Amino acid sequence: MKISRRAALAGGGALALSPFAGRSFAAPNVETDGILYGPTQPFSFDLLKETAKTVSEAPWEPPSSTMAEILDKIDYDAYFQISYRKDRTLRLGGDSGAPIQLFHLGRYQKDPVTIAVVKDGKAHEVLYRQSYFDMPAGHIARSLPQSIGFAGFRVMAEDLKWDWLSFLGASYFRSPGSGKQYGLSARGIAVDTGLAAGEEFPRFSRFFLEGVPGDPDRLTVYALLEGPSLTGAYRFDCAREARVVMETEAVLFPRKSITRLGIAPLTSMFWYSQKDRQHAKDWRPEIHDSDGLAMWTGSGERIWRPLNNPPSVMTNSFSDVNPKGFGLLQRDRHFDHYQDDGVFYHRRPSLWVEPLEGWGKGAVQLVEIPTDDEIYDNIVAYWTPEEKIEPGKTLDLKYRLHWGFDEPYATRAGRVVDTFIGAGGVPGQPRPKDVYQFVIDFAGGDLGRFTREDGVTAMVNVSRGTLGRCSAYPVVDSAGLFRAAFEVQVTGKEPVDLRLFLKKDGEALTETWISQFFPASMDLADNR
Numbered sequence: 001m002k003i004s005r006r007a008a009l010a011g012g013g014a015l016a017l018s019p020f021a022g023r024s025f026a027a028p029n030v031e032t033d034g035i036l037y038g039p040t041q042p043f044s045f046d047l048l049k050e051t052a053k054t055v056s057e058a059p060w061e062p063p064s065s066t067m068a069e070i071l072d073k074i075d076y077d078a079y080f081q082i083s084y085r086k087d088r089t090l091r092l093g094g095d096s097g098a099p100i101q102l103f104h105l106g107r108y109q110k111d112p113v114t115i116a117v118v119k120d121g122k123a124h125e126v127l128y129r130q131s132y133f134d135m136p137a138g139h140i141a142r143s144l145p146q147s148i149g150f151a152g153f154r155v156m157a158e159d160l161k162w163d164w165l166s167f168l169g170a171s172y173f174r175s176p177g178s179g180k181q182y183g184l185s186a187r188g189i190a191v192d193t194g195l196a197a198g199e200e201f202p203r204f205s206r207f208f209l210e211g212v213p214g215d216p217d218r219l220t221v222y223a224l225l226e227g228p229s230l231t232g233a234y235r236f237d238c239a240r241e242a243r244v245v246m247e248t249e250a251v252l253f254p255r256k257s258i259t260r261l262g263i264a265p266l267t268s269m270f271w272y273s274q275k276d277r278q279h280a281k282d283w284r285p286e287i288h289d290s291d292g293l294a295m296w297t298g299s300g301e302r303i304w305r306p307l308n309n310p311p312s313v314m315t316n317s318f319s320d321v322n323p324k325g326f327g328l329l330q331r332d333r334h335f336d337h338y339q340d341d342g343v344f345y346h347r348r349p350s351l352w353v354e355p356l357e358g359w360g361k362g363a364v365q366l367v368e369i370p371t372d373d374e375i376y377d378n379i380v381a382y383w384t385p386e387e388k389i390e391p392g393k394t395l396d397l398k399y400r401l402h403w404g405f406d407e408p409y410a411t412r413a414g415r416v417v418d419t420f421i422g423a424g425g426v427p428g429q430p431r432p433k434d435v436y437q438f439v440i441d442f443a444g445g446d447l448g449r450f451t452r453e454d455g456v457t458a459m460v461n462v463s464r465g466t467l468g469r470c471s472a473y474p475v476v477d478s479a480g481l482f483r484a485a486f487e488v489q490v491t492g493k494e495p496v497d498l499r500l501f502l503k504k505d506g507e508a509l510t511e512t513w514i515s516q517f518f519p520a521s522m523d524l525a526d527n528r
Contacts, residue, residue, distance in 0.1 A: 043123035056253035074106035092211020099156040112149025118210035177403030183348030190262025202227025243404030258389040262382030270307040296324040302511035317363040327352035356398040361386040414445035414510035448480035458484040463497035465490030
């Protein structure tokens with residue numbers, strides 16, 4: 001006989017020691033510093049893993065809310081009329097521990113999560129009370145019951161004026177990293193991203209927060225992941241120093257076969273940059289949260305792939321064995337390249353994934369989705385293992401997330417700093433038909449000591465079309481900047497894959513620039 005997940009979690013059997021497994025005892029609720037806590041339960045990461053495994057063996061039941069009609073009325077404007085009261089801020093690990101504030105439910109966050117504080121091996125569930133929030137008199141949220149729950153949480157700076165980590169919606173979380181400006185997001189897992197059958201969005205349903213006494217910039221976040229295809233137990237050891245670093249451990253229990261599993265997924269936005277201004281409808285020169293995918297392969301090669309806003313959904317796979325890392329970065333940090341003093345794209349964080357154990361064979365996959373506005377996340381990057389994901393197999397993952405202005409491990413190789421694309425040919429002369437010019441600027445490494453006469457060459461490969469003029473040289477009046485320029489003649493609408501790096505005497509001087517170009521996206525009809 002099959003039992004439902006909710007029945008299994010109601011108590012008894014193997015779940016008797018699991019977090020929030022049952023309420024069979026009569027311990028009272030306790031109010032401390034204006035916060036109401038439920039009865040305590042034993043807690044450990046091992047118990048959370050046990051819960052995730054047991055939940056995976058029960059049929060999936062999607063979350064449902066009896067208050068969906070009311071929550072739907074808490075739209076964007078109504079939601080921002082609700083604010084968490086500073087005097088109800090939770091302190092993990094005592095008065096000087098990490099400050100926590102909670103998110104209210106609303107139209108875009110209807111599925112409640114449970115949040116508990118962990119201390120001395122016990123979990124104390126935080127119970128919702130409307131009094132934790134300030135909201136106008138007569139606000140629709142005031143008609144919600146006291147049992148409604150929370151949408152997520154955020155970790156505040158010591159002065160409570162801004163936050164440096166937040167978990168909100170599905171398995172999404174994000175950090176501003178080195179600064180105070182949010183940008184891209186991370187997720188616990190991605191399932192079937194970019195497939196025609198549709199993507200699945202597992203969710204963190206329960207959080208357990210443990211602080212470090214005396215340190216407001218450190219905490220551990222435990223989370224239970226639930227979804228139709230898998231469940232999981234997560235542990236994030238989070239620290240804020242020069243950057244925000246999250247040591248991550250995840251144990252996943254597949255419920256069924258998964259076609260495409262995305263490990264350590266990153267989600268961002270790219271509308272257009274200097275290389276593809278033809279997509280622009282806006283006056284600002286560039287609009288993007290990230291401008292490229294960086295990879296450090298298992299063999300040691302450094303790769304930079306500028307992001308695209310493609311004409312159709314594109315998925316590119318970069319096969320590897322035991323990668324050293326990958327990330328979505330915002331390399332362009334010049335305000336004048338964006339001219340946005342409202343949302344500050346030049347301050348957006350970068351996010352780097354560092355595997356802590358060998359991930360074996362697989363691929364970094366990059367999914368790019370067309371967009372015509374900056375309000376949509378249209379970029380996803382993740383690691384997908386070669387081994388098929390089947391029920392009964394347990395996946396143990398350990399990796400480190402680095403939120404900052406740049407990737408955490410420097411390279412001696414020159415790095416890509418700019419990519420430009422335009423019509424080929426010579427200015428002032430008739431432009432040849434279907435010829436495109438690519439200009440890539442590199443900086444750093446040993447490039448600053450080379451001249452035009454030192455034999456630095458550009459190694460270029462194209463997947464189709466005819467490679468034309470190609471050169472590499474230091475840029476005049478720009479110390480340390482080296483430029484590669486080449487032309488490609490190509491027709492048709494199929495994308496062209498390009499690859500380039502600079503070398504001297506057989507030795508690579510730069511990371512490898514790779515790009516996917518869509519000839520149909522650039523109108524050269526007026527070229528003469």
